[in-house]
Amino acid sequence: MSAHIIDGKAFAASVRSDVAKDVQSLKQKHGITPGLAVVIVGEDPASQVYVRNKVKQTSEVGMNGFHFEYPADTQEEEVLQKVHELNNDPAVNGILVQLPLPDHMNETAIIEAISPEKDVDGFHVVNSGLLATGGKGLVPCTPLGCYLMLKDHLGDLSGKKAIVVGRSNIVGKPMAQLLLDASCTVTIAHSRTKDLPAEVAQADIVVAAVGRPEMIKGDWIKQDATVIDVGINRIPAPERGQGKHRLVGDVEYATASENAGAITPVPGGVGPMTIACLLKNTVTATYRQNDIKK
Numbered sequence: 001m002s003a004h005i006i007d008g009k010a011f012a013a014s015v016r017s018d019v020a021k022d023v024q025s026l027k028q029k030h031g032i033t034p035g036l037a038v039v040i041v042g043e044d045p046a047s048q049v050y051v052r053n054k055v056k057q058t059s060e061v062g063m064n065g066f067h068f069e070y071p072a073d074t075q076e077e078e079v080l081q082k083v084h085e086l087n088n089d090p091a092v093n094g095i096l097v098q099l100p101l102p103d104h105m106n107e108t109a110i111i112e113a114i115s116p117e118k119d120v121d122g123f124h125v126v127n128s129g130l131l132a133t134g135g136k137g138l139v140p141c142t143p144l145g146c147y148l149m150l151k152d153h154l155g156d157l158s159g160k161k162a163i164v165v166g167r168s169n170i171v172g173k174p175m176a177q178l179l180l181d182a183s184c185t186v187t188i189a190h191s192r193t194k195d196l197p198a199e200v201a202q203a204d205i206v207v208a209a210v211g212r213p214e215m216i217k218g219d220w221i222k223q224d225a226t227v228i229d230v231g232i233n234r235i236p237a238p239e240r241g242q243g244k245h246r247l248v249g250d251v252e253y254a255t256a257s258e259n260a261g262a263i264t265p266v267p268g269g270v271g272p273m274t275i276a277c278l279l280k281n282t283v284t285a286t287y288r289q290n291d292i293k294k
């Protein structure tokens with residue numbers, strides 16, 4: 001049987017539409033327009049594409065977008081100065097510093113300089129601490145998007161066996177925390193995991209965040225499991241012409257679709273949800289900073 005395809009593009013559109021309603025209500029009832037500031041350093045082409053999309057979608061939902069671009073050889077001090085300025089600017093409710101930063105910069109120092117209340121990427125140690133202790137912080141956008149898709153598709157996650165493959169600070173670890181919070185029994189797998197196929201085979205929920213094309217094989221997937229594929233891998237596609245590429249996930253999609261109950265495609269699954277959740281976090285931050293209950 002073929003799996004249900006979880007349409008991240010459609011779901012992201014519905015999240016954005018809810019955000020737009022919140023923005024409208026903040027404007028009308030409170031005279032507040034949420035503002036998101038994006039800081040980008042250097043010319044990394046993938047980052048440029050992400051930032052362009054972020055800026056476009058910010059204005060589409062009616063928020064103010066502030067965009068600051070610096071050349072790759074900018075001194076760390078200058079970026080820190082901008083972060084401090086944005087922390088103190090009441091028109092800015094969310095701050096995002098696009099990663100990766102150039103090698104000469106201390107990424108941690110810059111992220112930790114962002115006020116936790118404005119840290120809409122959810123990477124500040126205060127926000128990861130709040131997530132780990134069940135507090136109300138800002139949750140990293142990609143795992144938040146995965147979690148919302150799982151809730152939407154499965155409803156109550158309580159008691160389900162979940163595996164998160166990957167333990168990065170931006171995806172794997174916060175994803176595992178969210179699933180634990182939802183009362184799943186959670187396994188976190190990584191490059192030293194002994195028998196990954198056997199671990200994956202037990203899971204009702206598989207979240208793959210590895211960064212290796214189609215590494216998780218379809219025949220590892222338990223019958224009717226829900227599969228969320230975070231991976232975005234660019235592989236050569238000579239069938240599309242010389243020098244052409246295509247995107248694939250971390251899961252072997254065609255075969256996994258035969259076993260899974262539901263699966264996210266790549267592209268069109270987790271990817272679109274990430275920016276939608278960034279906008280959602282900016283609205284959440286705006287409500288909290290102004291002490292307004294939704």
Ligand code: NDP
Binds near residue numbers: 142191193196233
């Ligand atoms: P990282 O490289 O930071 O982490 C990868 C993780 O995978 C590590 O924990 C690593 O283990 C683990 N891993 C590597 N090889 C294996 C293996 N053979 N078996 C099991 N685990 C393994 O990546 P990110 O978390 O930043 O990103 C993961 C993927 O998600 C990438 O493809 C990235 O492009 C994508 N991504 C997509 C986003 C979206 O919006 N859709 C947003 C962010 C990321 P160890 O810790 O032991 O080294």
